[in-house]
Amino acid sequence: xxxxxxxxxxxxxxxxxxxxxxxxxxxxxxxxxxxxxxxxxxxxxxxxxxxxxxxxxxxxxxxxxxxxxxxxxxxxxxxxxxxxxxxxxxxxxxxxxxxxxxxxxxxxxxxxxxxxxxxxxxxxxxxxxxxxxxxxxxxxxxxxxxxxxxxxxxxxxxxxxxxxxxxxxxxxxxxxxxxxxxxxxxxxxxxxxxxxxxxxxxxxxxxxxxxxxxxxxxxxxxxxxxxxxxxxxxxxxxxxxxxxxxxxxxxxxxxxxxxxxxxxxxxxxxxxxxxxxxxxxxxxxxxxxxxxxxxxxxxxxxxxxxxxxxxxxxxxxxxxxxxxxxxxxxxxxxxxxxxxxxxxxxxxxxxxxxxxxxxxxxxxxxxxxxxxxxxxxxxxxxxxxxxxxxxxxxxxxxxxxxxxxxxxxxxxxxxxxxxxxxxxxxxxxxxxxxxxxxxxxxxxxxxxxxxxxxxxxxxxxxxxxxxxxxxxxxxxxxxxxxxxxxxxxxxxxxxxxxxxxxxxxxxx
Numbered sequence: 095x096x097x098x099x100x101x102x103x104x105x106x107x108x109x110x111x112x113x114x115x116x117x118x119x120x121x122x123x124x125x126x127x128x129x130x131x132x133x134x135x136x137x138x139x140x141x142x143x144x145x146x147x148x149x150x151x152x153x154x155x156x157x158x159x160x161x162x163x164x165x166x167x168x169x170x171x172x173x174x175x176x177x178x179x180x181x182x183x184x185x186x187x188x189x190x191x192x193x194x195x196x197x198x199x200x201x202x203x204x205x206x207x208x209x210x211x212x213x214x215x216x217x218x219x220x221x222x223x224x225x226x227x228x229x230x231x232x233x234x235x236x237x238x239x240x241x242x243x244x245x246x247x248x249x250x251x252x253x254x255x256x257x258x259x260x261x262x263x264x265x266x267x268x269x270x271x272x273x274x275x276x277x278x279x280x281x282x283x284x285x286x287x288x289x290x291x292x293x294x295x296x297x298x299x300x301x302x303x304x305x306x307x308x309x310x311x312x313x314x315x316x317x318x319x320x321x322x323x324x325x326x327x328x329x330x331x332x333x334x335x336x337x338x339x340x341x342x343x344x345x346x347x348x349x350x351x352x353x354x355x356x357x358x359x360x361x362x363x364x365x366x367x368x369x370x371x372x373x374x375x376x377x378x379x380x381x382x383x384x385x386x387x388x389x390x391x392x393x394x395x396x397x398x399x400x401x402x403x404x405x406x407x408x409x410x411x412x413x414x415x416x417x418x419x420x421x422x423x424x425x426x427x428x429x430x431x432x433x434x435x436x437x438x439x440x441x442x443x444x445x446x447x448x449x450x451x452x453x454x455x456x457x458x459x460x461x462x463x464x465x466x467x468x469x470x471x472x473x474x475x476x477x478x479x480x481x482x483x484x485x486x487x488x489x490x491x492x493x494x495x496x497x498x499x500x501x502x503x504x505x506x507x508x509x510x511x512x513x514x515x516x517x518x519x520x521x522x523x524x525x526x527x528x529x530x531x532x533x534x535x536x537x538x539x540x541x542x543x544x545x546x547x548x549x550x551x552x553x554x555x556x557x558x559x560x561x562x563x564x565x566x567x568x569x570x571x572x573x574x575x576x577x578x579x580x581x582x583x584x585x586x587x588x589x590x591x592x593x594x595x596x597x598x599x600x601x602x
Contacts (some may be wrong), residue, residue: 100214103218104205104214104217104218107218107221107222107225108201108202108221110225111198111201111221111222111224111225112194112198114225114226114231115194115231115235118190118498119190119235120185120186120187120190121186121190121498121500122186122500122505122533123135123136123186123237123533124500124504124505124529124533125236125497125498125501126496126499126500126501127497128238128446128447129501129504129527130527130528130529131236131238131447132236132237132238133528133529133532133533134532135171135172135237135238136172136175136186136189136237136532137155137532137533138152138154138164138166138169138172139172139175139179139189140176140179140184140535141153141160142169142172142173143176143179144535145160145161146161147176149168149169149170149173150360151163151363152164152169152172154528154532155528155532155534155536155537155538156528156531156532156537156538156540157528157538158365158537158538158539158553159520159537159553160537162365162537163360163363163364163365164360164364164365165357165360165361165364166360167239167243167313167314168309168312168313168353168356170239170242170309170312170313171193171196171237171238171239171241171242171313174192175188175189175192178191178192186237190236190237193233193235193236193237193238193241193242194241196241196242196244196245197234197235197241197244197245199245199249200241200244200247200248200249200454201221201224201225203245203248203249203251203252204217204220204221204224204248204454204457204458205217205218205220205221206252207251207252207255207458208220208458208461210255210256210259211255211421211422211424212462212465215465215469216461216462216465219461219464219465219468219479220457220462221457222461222483223456223457223460223461223464223483223486224453224454224457226483226486226487226490227401227402227403227406227453227456227457228400228402228403228490228493229401229446229447229449229450229453230450231490232497232498233447233450236447238447239313239314240313240450242309242313243310243313243314243317243450243451244454246306246307246309246310246313246317247306247310247320247451247454249302249306249310250303250306250307250309250320250349251320251424251428251454253300253302253306254299254300254307254324254327254345255327255424256299256303257296257299257300257303257341257345258327258328258331258424260296260299297341300341300342300345301344301345303345304344304345304346304347304348307321307324307345307348307349308348308349308350308351308352311350311353312352312356314450314451315353315357316435316439316448316451317451319431319432319434319435319438319439319451320428320431320432321349321431322427322430322431322434323424323427323428323430324345326423326427326430326431327423327427384441384442385437385441387441389444390441393441393444397446397449398449400446400493401446401449401452402452402453402456403489403490405482405485406456406486407456407460409459409460409463409464410455410456410457410459411459412459412463413459413460413461413462413463414426414429414459416459416462416463416466417429417462425455425458425459428454428455428458429455432451432455435451436449436452467479503561504529504530504533505533507530507533507534507559507561508530508531508532508534509534510559510585510586510589511530511531511534511536511559512535512536514585514589514591515536515556515557519536519556519557520536520537520538520539520553520554520555520556520557521534521537521538521539521555521556521557521559522538522539522540522541522547522550522555522557522558522559522594523538523539523540523541523558523559523560524542524558524564524565524566524568525563525565525566526540526567527540538555539555541558542565542566542568543572544571544572544575547594556593556594556595557591557592557594558576558580558591558592558594559589559591559592560576560590560592561588561590562588576592578598579598580593580594580596580597580598581593581597581598
């Protein structure tokens, strides 16, 4: 009965975490935060359907005409969205359902990790925190690869931890030796069968650990830092003898070769080498010193509290000092690996969603403190934990509620592009970000300089489209150039369509 009760409580908690995301499940990708990244991701799914249904050839709507292949993460999320779009039609709730399901799987794996190490109550507390963190409230249903990365990241740790903990090399021989004295034939047969079954289980766990690690890295290359946690765990378990473990070499091969191969392949076919560019141009020159820069300090001052709430982040820091026993070491190693990822990667990139790998370990550390509080103080501790949940949930919602606001003017711009141009038309916009092109079903360019515009005209650009916001960083000269050189028509009272094929010859 207790087992069934615990089972129902677990299901209820996971269901509540899921239902919390439903009110914003149908938002368009043009949300107030990370609009650029979400619109990019959703446009890749549409381009799979509209142009080339090939998971190995993702395309953007910018900069230029198709084909417009890109080097990004392996497109698991977008390809599943494309399949759903093809079956059920284009609905934004389908696009958001995919990352949400990935996130819920990550909740399950985090629950299993903590349950194995600390027990079921600690697991409940951990996943509740994980579910209500501001970062996870937003990115768990954002049309981005973050949820898939978390799913594979947590799964990789779970299966690798199981592998390390289920080493039976010493257990079975000892059992066999004892049995030879008591029940030679039957017991040896039993141990042999049971040992074979457990060996198969260990093999499947290490294979799954390798597959999940490869998938995590394929979604977000900083996930490779989890390998440091695995290395620490191996040294702790086997000493330097881990080098002789063939299964660990099999794991490393599975975990690293496929994502490296995909990065090289996508870099070969891509016009836009985002992965290589971020690594070589941004991270490598600065990773040793970026953590000390004023920009990084300002970024962390705002985003650590904004992404985790001040209370949960403080509890997480306190929880780090409770990791003193041998049982705690896997979590300690995981935490150290992610802190290094934050120092090396996040300090340079300074994108909020790059902190997503902190959410599992912060949840475990803060959850451990609350679990100890509940265990020591019983009913009073339980009431305190519930109050902390309520306060954190309320604070988290207030921190992210404005992030869910959809930019209607962006959606309208994309609609106008689709309604007043032909499918083959190439569009130019005067914005630094490409979201107005990405949200449409057209291709084209962003431009801020007259010289750029002439180059795009030579490449076949058809229309330059403006709204009331004008041109990004224009001092008036760009707009004057357009007025003096191209025919213009006013659309719906606020959109200016400059026909780049129809010059005003009298003024040119």
